[in-house]
Amino acid sequence: MARIKSQDKRNAILDAATQVFAERGLSAATSAISAAAGIAEGTLFTYFTTKDQLVNALYREIKLELADAMMSGFPRKNSVRSRLQHIWDQYVEWGLKNPMQQGVLQQVLVWNGLTQESKKAGSAPFVEIERMIEEAQRQHIVQDLPRPFIQMTLVALADTVMELVRQDPKRAEIYRTAGFEMLWGGIQRKR
Amino acid sequence: MARIKSQDKRNAILDAATQVFAERGLSAATSAISAAAGIAEGTLFTYFTTKDQLVNALYREIKLELADAMMSGFPRKNSVRSRLQHIWDQYVEWGLKNPMQQGVLQQVLVWNGLTQESKKAGSAPFVEIERMIEEAQRQHIVQDLPRPFIQMTLVALADTVMELVRQDPKRAEIYRTAGFEMLWGGIQRKR
């Protein structure tokens, strides 16, 4: 019997792609990826039929990792603010620890080959957050703003904070705090 | 004397590039651009020696247009808040009216061929905004946050708002207002 597609190899490709795309952009050659993954050029295509498909898969994978990181240790019983704070902190920390992943994510979001399925799949792991916000709005802790607004400003501000921290790591605390305060101030119920 | 290099043709190329890059990404072929501009493939290279150079030039051009739009009618005598509001409104309006330009801008910012000169030139027209913020901080109207934080969150939130408005134009007003409130709430001096 022949060897079977190995999850290890698939991951090796995904890791290699992350690295290569982060360094050289999405236009990097697939041969650079297979080389970095230590496999033959053709082998890449037994795991991903197309370069576009690889990028889509990579996007999902990164989103999944990110969701994992964000939800680990999620304090389900705490206040809305402290749960949101947790999400914020985890996201920023993940981005700072995984700059390549985050860089690829930003490139993919500007890319024109991302499928609807991938977009859907990419946001799926974040339903719990969505529910939390929904709930908080029902309880009048959070303003009645369209939910996409809250989610997207969260991401936008967190990404901005990450970039700022990378540029000026000494002010990391200032940026993290000010970013979260801006977010929370913008969505919490006004007295 | 021979025909002289025409500013019109240069602009036609820049416009065509904007369109083509917006539709197909920065990896679009230069031949697509020359075709869209109605010129021969080789002609593009009498105006821009290199594709990279063209992208750099396009970036500067767009930034300049944007600055023009943002500073037009700038109410120099009004309150800080209303001046910032003006900037915010003009930026969002420009982005919504010029989606291709804005799309290209975002792609270029993730691209790895932008030169230091271009970056510098691109931010030059925005000094007045920087000065205004500086001034507002000195007067304790705005918190003493690192200036890059204020600038970048402004851009990040405005970009987010534009995207949201495009997805759901009926809520345009909600997004614009909520976005600005989030920004202002996050930077104004607390009583």
Added chain:
Amino acid sequence: MARIKSQDKRNAILDAATQVFAERGLSAATSAISAAAGIAEGTLFTYFTTKDQLVNALYREIKLELADAMMSGFPRKNSVRSRLQHIWDQYVEWGLKNPMQQGVLQQVLVWNGLTQESKKAGSAPFVEIERMIEEAQRQHIVQDLPRPFIQMTLVALADTVMELVRQDPKRAEIYRTAGFEMLWGGIQRKR
């Protein structure tokens, strides 16, 4: 395992290049070469990374063939004169039988992309001739002239003879003899 880079294909490319360069000059397109070799345009570049590299490789190859031809049946025990005669005869014969190779050789020698390594490698197989001359000078059979003089006049006269024979094949014998006599008369020890 995949198909392995074949020596046959490499040789096919080299042969095709010889033909094409001989007919159209070194400025001939690589696509003409791949077509003549019966391979795809891209395939050429899996064997030679660059056109320049191909020309360099071709130069070495031809020099090697030439050396082979010249040294085959080399009468190591005969007189200096008869050994030189052998070299002369073999060279002229090789050139007349392989006009394309010889034509390419001449073009490459006037070309500006030949590397130092190639030059060195190209002259390596001819050391035995050099030694023979050295030896003959020590024995006062050949005048004490700078060795490059002897080598280069040999080549120059032989090339001239080949050209003359091609123009006027009936006089082949006259040219060959007169050419060698000129060479030998010019370097032998005077009584």
Added chain:
Amino acid sequence: MARIKSQDKRNAILDAATQVFAERGLSAATSAISAAAGIAEGTLFTYFTTKDQLVNALYREIKLELADAMMSGFPRKNSVRSRLQHIWDQYVEWGLKNPMQQGVLQQVLVWNGLTQESKKAGSAPFVEIERMIEEAQRQHIVQDLPRPFIQMTLVALADTVMELVRQDPKRAEIYRTAGFEMLWGGIQRKR
């Protein structure tokens, strides 16, 4: 009335072409030549309809200059040997003083665009030499060898000597003398 084609400009182009071709080979761009000549790109084509034509014209020009140099001070009354010596000396001197011209000459001779007319025109100014040899053969001073043999070996040996002198100028005298002796020894009547 419009300006008329100037001989000066024609010469400027020819000089520039000599320089540029010598440095970069015959494949150098015509734009490089017009730049070096201080004229516009298009102007070159009012003097030479085609690049090929320019090369052909340059060939003739150089051959003419060479003939001039060789025949200047030609000692019509001296012995055959001393007249041939004069030709030899003048040729070698011209080549050493005009390395660019000589380099171009060699490239053109290997080039495939030289017309029959150019070849004919190029050899025309050398008839006097041809006649001298003819005469010398009739007088049994020079062997009854085919005339092209004598002419071409003269050129081949002189070119070789020039190259050798360039590589090792200290031995200039040795090379010049040995070269001429080889030539003369190869063609003079044997006692």
Added chain:
DNA sequence: TATGAATGAGCGTTCATTCAT
């Protein structure tokens, strides 16, 4: 005639993908 921008065929090379092994 002189200019130099305009032209577009052509070039060397890359690269996603295929396929013989």
Added chain:
DNA sequence: TATGAATGAACGCTCATTCAT
């Protein structure tokens, strides 16, 4: 399944030549 040579369309760019000025 894994390999990597083979493929050929596509790309960015060059350059001899044309032509409006």
